[in-house]
Amino acid sequence: MVMRRILGPLVLLAVLGTAWPAMAQGSGTRGWQRRLHIEVPLPVPVVELQPANPFLSQVDALPVLRASVPPRKLELTGEAVVAAHVNADGDCLGAVPLQTPFPGMTRALITECTDTRFEPARIGRQAVPSWIVLGMTMEVKVREGLVLDQLLELPDAGRPPVPVVPPRTYPSDRTIALPSTDSGALTSTAVPRSMRVRVSSRDQTVPMRLLLHVNENGRCDRFVPLEVDSGLVPWASAFLATWQLEPATHAGEPVACWLVYTARIQLELGTISSRAVRVLRERHYDPAEDMPPEVDDR
Numbered sequence: 001m002v003m004r005r006i007l008g009p010l011v012l013l014a015v016l017g018t019a020w021p022a023m024a025q026g027s028g029t030r031g032w033q034r035r036l037h038i039e040v041p042l043p044v045p046v047v048e049l050q051p052a053n054p055f056l057s058q059v060d061a062l063p064v065l066r067a068s069v070p071p072r073k074l075e076l077t078g079e080a081v082v083a084a085h086v087n088a089d090g091d092c093l094g095a096v097p098l099q100t101p102f103p104g105m106t107r108a109l110i111t112e113c114t115d116t117r118f119e120p121a122r123i124g125r126q127a128v129p130s131w132i133v134l135g136m137t138m139e140v141k142v143r144e145g146l147v148l149d150q151l152l153e154l155p156d157a158g159r160p161p162v163p164v165v166p167p168r169t170y171p172s173d174r175t176i177a178l179p180s181t182d183s184g185a186l187t188s189t190a191v192p193r194s195m196r197v198r199v200s201s202r203d204q205t206v207p208m209r210l211l212l213h214v215n216e217n218g219r220c221d222r223f224v225p226l227e228v229d230s231g232l233v234p235w236a237s238a239f240l241a242t243w244q245l246e247p248a249t250h251a252g253e254p255v256a257c258w259l260v261y262t263a264r265i266q267l268e269l270g271t272i273s274s275r276a277v278r279v280l281r282e283r284h285y286d287p288a289e290d291m292p293p294e295v296d297d298r
Contacts, residue, residue: 070145078231101231
C-alpha cells in the first residue's frame with residue numbers, strides 16, 4: 001500500500017518531465033525551425049550598351065522624291081521674346097533677344113526696344129531701374145519659296161538625331177553691369193508706352209533639317225524639326241504635305257522608314273511686324289545668369 005502511494009507521484013513526475021519540453025516546443029518555434037537572417041550581397045550584373053537608333057530602318061533602297069511644291073503666299077505667326085533694361089527715366093539702355101521666330105529679327109528687336117519710351121518700374125512712387133521681359137506675336141507672309149539644294153539620307157546608325165539649339169544673343173559685359181532692382185521688390189513693372197516691331201521684306205536663305213517619316217504609300221505623314229526657325233515650322237509642314245515619293249523597299253516590298261532631310265531654302269518674306277506686345281510679368285531676367293553654355297572639349 002505504501003509502495004503504491006510512492007510510485008504514483010513518481011510516475012506522474014516522470015510523465016510530466018517528458019511531456020513538458022514537447023508542450024513548450026509545440027507552443028513556440030522548434031530549435032531546428034529557427035531562421036537565420038544573413039545578408040549575402042549579390043554582385044551587380046554588367047550591362048553592355050549597344051549603340052542603336054530607334055529611327056533606323058532596314059531598307060534596300062531609299063525613298064525617291066519625285067515631286068514637291070514649296071508653299072507660296074502662306075501667312076505665318078510666331079512668338080518673339082526679348083528682355084529689356086529700363087532705367088528710372090523710362091529709357092531702354094539695353095535689350096537681349098531671347099527667342100526669334102523668323103530669320104533676320106535680332107537687330108530689329110534690339111533697335112525697337114532702345115528707341116521705345118517706357119513707363120519705368122516703381123517701388124511705391126519711386127521710379128527704379130529694372131529688367132522686363134516682353135512677348136510679341138509676330139506675323140509675316142512667305143511670298144515665294146525655292147529649294148536650293150536638298151538631301152535625303154538614313155539616320156545615323158549609332159545615335160538618334162538631336163535638335164539643334166537655335167543661336168541667340170547673350171548679354172554683353174556692359175549690359176550685365178547695368179544697375180537693376182530685384183523684381184520681388186517692385187510694386188509695378190515697366191511698361192512700353194507704344195511699341196511696334198517691323199522688319200522690312202527681304203529674301204532669306206535658311207537651313208532646314210528635319211527627321212521625317214515616309215510611309216509605304218510614299219507620303220510623308222509626320223516629322224520632327226531638327227534645325228528650322230520656330231515660325232517656319234508650319235511652312236515646312238505645308239511643304240512636306242505636297243511631297244510625292246517612291247517608297248523605300250526591303251526584300252522587294254515597299255516599307256515605311258525614317259529619313260533625315262537636309263536643305264537650304266530661299267524664302268521671299270514680306271514685312272515681319274508685331275501684332276501684339278505684352279509684358280510677361282511671370283518671367284524674370286537676370287543678365288548675370290544668362291551666359292553662353294561652356295563648350296566641352298573632351
